[in-house]
Amino acid sequence: MFNTNITRTNLKQLAFTATLLLGLAAQPVLATNLSLPSYSAAQLAEVEQNGSFVLVATKPGCPVCARQVPAIKAALMDPALQDLTVLQYNQLTEKALNQRFNVTGQSTIIVFRQGKEVSRSRGMTDEMAIKAELAKAL
Secondary structure (H helix, E strand, O other): OOOOOOOHHHHHHHHHHHHHHHHHHOOOOOEOOOOOOEOOHHHHHHHHHHOOEEEEEEOOOEHHHHHHHHHHHHHOOOHHHOOOOEEEEEOOOOHHHHHHHOOOOOOEEEEEEOOEEEEEEEOOOOHHHHHHHHHOOO
């Protein structure tokens, strides 16, 4: 049934393969399908009229974005932030937004309150820090 003649070389290869697979499984998932509400020109125009919102620039494949987006979602579970509008856009494809809002890289969070930018951060992934950042819109 099974070949029980396993050589040392086969065992080493098996151990190496298992270690490699376990290491890959522990890596953060790359951001390919980020789950914040997506940007649309109409929705952005609407929230700009209301004045207070957050714009998040992300990039598919960005490991920082992959940690940042779930932290933003978790922060938005706070009842104090439940009515805050957060819009996400793809920093690679939305060049006009990058230029308009002076975004130079992914994982950028821009907070607006009463129509004015009040805060900007890049690479923030800590949920508590993000919660404090988002609260600046209120």
